[in-house]
Structures are given as C-alpha cells and as structure tokens.
Amino acid sequence: MALVAFKTKEKKINEQAPVERQTVYSTKKCNLWYGNHHALKNINLDMKEREVTAIIGPSGCGKSTYIKTLNRMVDLVPNVKTSGAIEYRGRNIFSKDFHVEELRTRVGMVFQKPNPFPKSIFENIAFGLRIHGIKNKKLIHETVEKSLRQAAIWDEVKDRLHDSAYGLSGGQQQRLCIARSLALEPDVLLMDEPTSALDPVSTLKVEELIQDLKEKYSIIIVTHNMQQASRISDKTAFFLNGEVVEYDDTYTIFNNPRDHRTEDYITGRFG
Numbered sequence: 001m002a003l004v005a006f007k008t009k010e011k012k013i014n015e016q017a018p019v020e021r022q023t024v025y026s027t028k029k030c031n032l033w034y035g036n037h038h039a040l041k042n043i044n045l046d047m048k049e050r051e052v053t054a055i056i057g058p059s060g061c062g063k064s065t066y067i068k069t070l071n072r073m074v075d076l077v078p079n080v081k082t083s084g085a086i087e088y089r090g091r092n093i094f095s096k097d098f099h100v101e102e103l104r105t106r107v108g109m110v111f112q113k114p115n116p117f118p119k120s121i122f123e124n125i126a127f128g129l130r131i132h133g134i135k136n137k138k139l140i141h142e143t144v145e146k147s148l149r150q151a152a153i154w155d156e157v158k159d160r161l162h163d164s165a166y167g168l169s170g171g172q173q174q175r176l177c178i179a180r181s182l183a184l185e186p187d188v189l190l191m192d193e194p195t196s197a198l199d200p201v202s203t204l205k206v207e208e209l210i211q212d213l214k215e216k217y218s219i220i221i222v223t224h225n226m227q228q229a230s231r232i233s234d235k236t237a238f239f240l241n242g243e244v245v246e247y248d249d250t251y252t253i254f255n256n257p258r259d260h261r262t263e264d265y266i267t268g269r270f271g
C-alpha cells in the first residue's frame with residue numbers, strides 16, 4: 001500500500017513541471033515621500049506573473065502607498081516625491097514615455113470598499129468599455145457577460161442586469177467591481193483589502209475567485225488578515241515602517257520566517 005501511495009505522489013510531482021513565469025513588476029531601490037514623510041524606504045521586490053502576492057504589515061507601514069504606486073495613483077496626492085524605479089514588464093513606470101493611461105488599462109485596481117457607479121449592473125461594465133472606445137453593441141454585451149462570469153457573479157445578476165448596482169449586497173458589489181476591472185482585460189489586478197468590508201461568506205467567495213483568477217492574472221493584494229494571506233497567496237511581503245522586512249514564499253513566511261520581526265507580527269505579538 002505504502003509503495004502505491006509513494007508512486008502516486010512521485011507521479012504527481014513529475015507531472016508538475018516547473019512553470020516559467022516572467023517578472024511582471026520589478027521594484028528597484030524605490031523611495032516615496034509625502035512632503036517630508038518618508039513612507040517607502042528602499043523597496044526592492046520582484047513579482048512574477050500569474051502569482052498572488054500578499055502585502056502584509058501593521059497599520060501605517062506603507063502597504064497601500066506601495067500598491068498605489070504600482071499604478072501611479074499616488075500621482076494624485078500633492079507633494080509626493082519618488083526615487084528609484086518600478087519596472088512593469090521591463091519599462092520604468094516613472095519614465096516620461098510611460099503614459100499613465102496605458103498603465104491603468106494594464107493594471108486594474110479593486111478598493112477596500114466596493115465602489116460601483118450609480119448606474120445599472122450592465123452599465124457598470126459597459127460604461128468603461130465605451131470610454132475605451134468600444135462601440136460595437138454585440139461586443140459590449142458579450143464582454144459584460146464574460147466579465148460577470150469570470151467574476152463568479154453572472155448567475156446572481158443575469159436576470160437583473162438593468163437594475164441599479166446599489167441593490168446588490170456588499171459582496172456582490174465587490175465582485176461587480178472585480179468584473180468591471182476584468183472587462184478591460186488587465187494584466188495585473190491590485191487589490192487593497194478587498195474583503196475587509198465583507199461578511200465571511202462573501203469573503204470566501206472573493207477568495208475563491210482570486211484563486212481562479214490567478215490562472216490568468218497577476219494579483220497583488222494588501223490584507224490585514226493573516227489567514228487570508230496564508231490561504232490565497234503564493235508570495236508574501238512583510239512591510240514595517242516603510243521597509244520590506246522579508247519577502248518569500250508564503251509557506252516560508254508563515255512557517256519559517258528568517259526575521260524575528262516577521263515572526264512577531266504573524267504570531268500577533270504586535271500590529
């Protein structure tokens with residue numbers, strides 16, 4: 001019996017040929033200041049495509065700042081200064097010839113609180129497509145359905161597509177917002193605490209969705225929830241006071257961290 005079990009395990013390992021993954025984001029010596037406040041300090045991180053990367057750390061350590069830098073949303077804050085480089089697919093997003101509109105089309109973002117437009121469920125998705133120049137009605141209908149299916153909400157809304165998005169539950173609104181991002185076929189999805197406003201059942205649905213989406217997308221998620229990070233991510237970066245203390249496979253971070261500060265944080269000694 002034992003031998004059979006061993007052979008089965010061995011076969012499984014052989015079947016899992018190593019997957020070649022390209023680097024999607026490479027952050028090099030990146031610093032960010034809000035006025036005089038040094039919020040990101042010498043960040044170096046490489047993130048691979050089709051992986052889920054969790055960003056964890058105590059309040060105020062720079063998690064949101066970091067992911068808002070990845071799509072240059074921090075540009076909207078007055079008196080922000082950056083140094084170093086963040087390369088998206090090999091191109092520095094801070095360089096003048098990298099247009100922010102292009103970056104935001106390739107990199108979608110989902111926020112802590114679901115933020116649907118005050119429009120119908122259908123229009124929440126169709127609107128963005130039209131803004132991006134898609135006029136063909138058939139294509140718009142197809143893309144709306146495809147995105148809602150991808151975001152695992154189609155069955156719940158297919159009979160009420162023209163009702164207001166505000167009539168959906170919080171968890172459904174969040175999946176609608178994910179569908180809205182997916183409609184533009186992004187390469188990367190940034191998620192800033194996407195389940196913190198949701199109940200446990202909706203949280204589980206969004207977590208399952210993230211697991212499905214990583215087959216196709218690279219996902220970077222900020223979370224305060226240690227169990228969530230350990231359940232859904234492949235890599236984890238632990239931030240503290242604007243620095244990356246440790247970045248590794250999620251299994252290693254949660255089972256065998258190198259730095260005592262990581263261990264103290266994940267075991268709840270602070271934060």
Ligand SMILES: Nc1ncnc2c1ncn2[C@@H]1O[C@H](COP(=O)(O)OP(=O)(O)OP(=O)(O)O)[C@@H](O)[C@H]1O
Nearest residue numbers: 034037039057058059060061062063064065066077
């Ligand atoms: N617009 C801003 N102007 C000035 N300082 C800011 C701004 N946004 C954030 N900060 C400061 O930068 C630091 C990092 O903030 P950030 O929001 O990135 O932390 P965080 O780890 O995401 O925190 P939380 O878990 O509480 O959301 C904090 O000291 C914060 O006060």
